[in-house]
Amino acid sequence: MKAYDWDGVNLGELTFESPWGTDRPDLMTPFNANARDEFAHLYGFDPTELFKKGSVHYWEDAPEDLQKFYAYRKDVNARLLETVLKTFDQLKKTTDSSLETVITLFDGLQHPELENFLGFDFSRSVGLMNRYNATLQIEDPASEWAKSPSRYAQMGHRYDALGLKRPYMIDVNVLPVHRTEAAGFATAKPTGAEMFQLLKFASAPTGRVCLYSESTINEQDWEILPYGMASQASIEKEGDGWRVSTPVTVQAELGGDAQKMRLDGQPWYCLENGDVWIPPGEHVVSFSRAGYRWFDTSKLDTHLLSLSGELLSSDRAQRGLEVQYRSLQRCAMVFDKLPLRIYIDGEPYKWSSLKGDDGFTVMAPPGLHHIRVITESTFLYFVQFTSLVSASLIVVFGLASSGLLALLFLLTFIRRRLRLLSSS
Amino acid sequence: MITGIPIDLFFLASVFLIWTMLVYQFVLAFAGYLYSRESAREKAVLDRTTLDFPSLSILIPAHNEEMVIERTVRKILASEYPLDKLEIIVMNDGSSDRTAEILDRLAGEFPNVRPVHIPKGEGGKGKAHVLNRALKLTNQEMIAIYDADNQPEPRALVYLAAQFALNPQLGAALGKFRTLNRKRNLLTRFINIEGLSFQWIVQAGRWKLLQIATLPGTNFIVRKAVLAEVGGWDEQALTEDAELSLRILEAGYRIKFVPYAVTWEQEPETLAVWFRQRTRWARGNFYLMHKFWRGISTAKNKALGLEVFYFMALYYIFVAAILTSALLFVLGLFGMIFIPIPGPYLEVWLVAYFLFVSEIVLMLSREVGEDSVSNILCTMAMYFTYCQLWPLVVFSAFYKEYVKGEKRTWAKTQRFEE
Numbered sequence: 001m002k003a004y005d006w007d008g009v010n011l012g013e014l015t016f017e018s019p020w021g022t023d024r025p026d027l028m029t030p031f032n033a034n035a036r037d038e039f040a041h042l043y044g045f046d047p048t049e050l051f052k053k054g055s056v057h058y059w060e061d062a063p064e065d066l067q068k069f070y071a072y073r074k075d076v077n078a079r080l081l082e083t084v085l086k087t088f089d090q091l092k093k094t095t096d097s098s099l100e101t102v103i104t105l106f107d108g109l110q111h112p113e114l115e116n117f118l119g120f121d122f123s124r125s126v127g128l129m130n131r132y133n134a135t136l137q138i139e140d141p142a143s144e145w146a147k148s149p150s151r152y153a154q155m156g157h158r159y160d161a162l163g164l165k166r167p168y169m170i171d172v173n174v175l176p177v178h179r180t181e182a183a184g185f186a187t188a189k190p191t192g193a194e195m196f197q198l199l200k201f202a203s204a205p206t207g208r209v210c211l212y213s214e215s216t217i218n219e220q221d222w223e224i225l226p227y228g229m230a231s232q233a234s235i236e237k238e239g240d241g242w243r244v245s246t247p248v249t250v251q252a253e254l255g256g257d258a259q260k261m262r263l264d265g266q267p268w269y270c271l272e273n274g275d276v277w278i279p280p281g282e283h284v285v286s287f288s289r290a291g292y293r294w295f296d297t298s299k300l301d302t303h304l305l306s307l308s309g310e311l312l313s314s315d316r317a318q319r320g321l322e323v324q325y326r327s328l329q330r331c332a333m334v335f336d337k338l339p340l341r342i343y344i345d346g347e348p349y350k351w352s353s354l355k356g357d358d359g360f361t362v363m364a365p366p367g368l369h370h371i372r373v374i375t376e377s378t379f380l381y382f383v384q385f386t387s388l389v390s391a392s393l394i395v396v397f398g399l400a401s402s403g404l405l406a407l408l409f410l411l412t413f414i415r416r417r418l419r420l421l422s423s424s
Numbered sequence: 425m426i427t428g429i430p431i432d433l434f435f436l437a438s439v440f441l442i443w444t445m446l447v448y449q450f451v452l453a454f455a456g457y458l459y460s461r462e463s464a465r466e467k468a469v470l471d472r473t474t475l476d477f478p479s480l481s482i483l484i485p486a487h488n489e490e491m492v493i494e495r496t497v498r499k500i501l502a503s504e505y506p507l508d509k510l511e512i513i514v515m516n517d518g519s520s521d522r523t524a525e526i527l528d529r530l531a532g533e534f535p536n537v538r539p540v541h542i543p544k545g546e547g548g549k550g551k552a553h554v555l556n557r558a559l560k561l562t563n564q565e566m567i568a569i570y571d572a573d574n575q576p577e578p579r580a581l582v583y584l585a586a587q588f589a590l591n592p593q594l595g596a597a598l599g600k601f602r603t604l605n606r607k608r609n610l611l612t613r614f615i616n617i618e619g620l621s622f623q624w625i626v627q628a629g630r631w632k633l634l635q636i637a638t639l640p641g642t643n644f645i646v647r648k649a650v651l652a653e654v655g656g657w658d659e660q661a662l663t664e665d666a667e668l669s670l671r672i673l674e675a676g677y678r679i680k681f682v683p684y685a686v687t688w689e690q691e692p693e694t695l696a697v698w699f700r701q702r703t704r705w706a707r708g709n710f711y712l713m714h715k716f717w718r719g720i721s722t723a724k725n726k727a728l729g730l731e732v733f734y735f736m737a738l739y740y741i742f743v744a745a746i747l748t749s750a751l752l753f754v755l756g757l758f759g760m761i762f763i764p765i766p767g768p769y770l771e772v773w774l775v776a777y778f779l780f781v782s783e784i785v786l787m788l789s790r791e792v793g794e795d796s797v798s799n800i801l802c803t804m805a806m807y808f809t810y811c812q813l814w815p816l817v818v819f820s821a822f823y824k825e826y827v828k829g830e831k832r833t834w835a836k837t838q839r840f841e842e
Binding site for chain 2: 296299300336337338355379380383384386387388390391392394395397398399401402404405406408409412413
C-alpha cells in the first residue's frame, strides 16, 4: 500500500465461504487448531462436535450450541475487520494520505440469514466502519440479480435510514449472472436499458456507485453510463439557453460550437469543447453558437475541464480560476493550463501536476474546499496575449496578401486570354 | 514532458522570424509584379528606339567546355548587337578536352573571337581569377560576362547595354536566365520554378523598391571603370558575382535587373550536382556576409545594409527559425514537449503555404507557358520537397565552412548532354 499512490482500498468478501449454512458442513469453517482451541476455551466443547451425529452438541439436536458457533464466527470476522480497518487508519495517519477505505458487505438488512451462514455481524461491522471512517459498499446476493433494477431504490431507502457517517455505495455486478432460459433475460450480462436502469437506481441515493466487472462491461454500454448517473437531472429550454436542475454535478453537452458560456448570467469557465459542468441546484446556462471562433480570447482564460468530485461553484480569478468543490476522496481536477500557484482555502498548496492529452491534472485534497489556481504570471499572460494577437494578425495578413496575389494572377490570366482572342 | 515559458518564447520567436521573412518576401513579390508590368512597357519603348551602343567586351571563362562552348559563341555572334563593337574573349582555363581546338577554329572563322589559352599548370584557380586575367586584356568601355553554357537571346546584349544610356548612375545591369533543360526531370522543373520566382520576386522586387539587384554569374554588363574602381573580382570568393555586387553597391552605384534581356542555361540534372552547387553558393555567401557586415554603416549605398542583413537572415536566422520550429513540431509529435500558447497556428501554417504558392504562381504567370497546371502542381509540391532541402544545404555548408574548415575551392558545375 505504501509502494504506490493509491486513491483508496476496497475490501470485499471478508466472510466465511459457507452460503449454504449447515447443509454444507465441510464449508462451515473455521476448524483449524487455533480456532477449535479458542472456541473450546470460550464455550467448553470442540466445534467439530456440532457436525457429529450422536454427539450431545450435534447441531440438529442442540441448536443453542450452533448459535454459539455462529456467534463465534461473527466475532472472529469482526475482529479481523477491525484489525484491517485499524491498519489502514494508521497508514493514513502515518503517510498523511487521503486513502479511502471501502468495505463491501452483503445486504444484511434485507438478508439477515446471510450473517449466520457467512459469519459476519452486519451492525457491528457498520459500527466499525463509522469508527474508522470507512465507506460501506453494499452488494446484493445472487438471488436478487434477476429482479428489476428498481430494487436498488428500495435498498437505498433501507440504508438511508442507517445514518452512516460516510455516504454508502451500491455494488452493481456486471457479470454473466442472468439465467437466460429461466428468467427471460435476452442476455446473460446486464446491458443496454437494464444497464442504464441499474446505474440510475443504484447511484440515486448518494450519487456514488460501484460497478463490479471482470472486463465484462459491453463496449457500447460505457457510452450510456454517464447518462444513467445523471438521470436525476432535468434540462429544459429557456430563452436562448437551458434551465438545468440537478442534485449532483452533471455535464451538459451543448456542442463544440457553443461559446461565450454563462451560468446564471455570469461568465462560466468549467467546460471543455462545449461540454459544460453544472453544479448541483437549479441553473440557467446560456451561450452563443459560432462555426469558427475568430480571435478567440477565451483561450487566454483558465478553464476547469474536468473534476472527479462535486463542483459547487466557480469564478474567474486574476490570471486563474477559483473553484469550490466537495469530494470524499482526493479530487482530480483537470485544468487547460499549467498551474503556477495553487491556494486551498487561502493557504498555499504543494502539488504536482500530470500532463494529459487535454490539460494538466491536479490532485486536490478530499473534503469541502475552495481552490484558487493561478496559471499565469504577468509575463506569461503577455506572451499568450502576444501569441494570440500576432497569430491572428498573421492569418489576416496571410489571407489578404495571398488573396491579392491570387487576384493579380486571375487578372493576368484573363488579360492574356482577351489578348489571344482579339489577336485571333 | 517539457513545457514552460522558454519553449513558448522559442516557438513564438521562430514564428515571428519566419513571418518577418514571409512579409518581406510578399512585399518584394508585389513590387516584382509591378516591375514586370513596368519593364514590359520599357522593353516596348526600347524596341522603338535607336541607340548608339558602346564598345563591349564579352568575357567567357571556359574550363573543359567542349560540349557547349561552340554553341555559346555562335549564339553571341548571332546577337543584334553591332558586331563591330563586340569583342569575345574566351578564357580557356587549362582545359584538357577539345575546348582549345574549338576556340581556335572559331577564332579563324570570326575575327571578334579572341581565345586566351591559360596553360594547364596555371589554370583551375577559379572563375574570379580567370575574369581578372581577362579584364587586363581588354580596353573596351563595357564588360559583359557569360558562362560557357549560355545561349543568350539575340537582343539580350542590346537591352543590357541600353540601360547605361538610360541610367547614368548604373554600375551594372543584369538580365534574366532561363532554364534550357527545365523539362528534363522533376528536379530541373523545380529549379526552373525556383529560378523564375527568385528573379521575379527577389531581383525585380529589390530593383523596384531599392534600386539594387545581385549579379548572377552570367548575362550581365558592368562598366569597366566601375570594375577598375572596385578592384575587379575577389579571388577568395566562391560566389564572386554576389561579392562583386556588394562592392559595386558599396561604391554607391546601382545594379539594375533587366528581365527582358534573356539568356538560357543548363541547370543541374541530378541531386548530387545540385547539392554541391548550392553548398558552394551557401559557403560563398557565408564568406561575403563576414566580409561586409562590419562595413554596412560606412557604405555609400544604404541599401547595402539591407542586402547583407537579408543574406544573414536567409542563411542564419531564417534557417535557425525553420529548424527550431521543425524541432519543436517533432518533439511535440512524440509528446516530449508541450506548447500551450493560444492562437490559430494551423491557420498560420496554412496561410504561409497559400502565400508561398500564390507568390510563385503569380510570378510564373509573367512568363508565357510557365503558369501551366503541371508547374502549379510542382509549386504546390515544392513546399514539402525541394524547399525542405534548403536547411540541409545550409547545414552542410555551415559544417564545411566552420566545423570542418574545408578549403574553399571553386568548382565548375557539371554540364549535361542536351
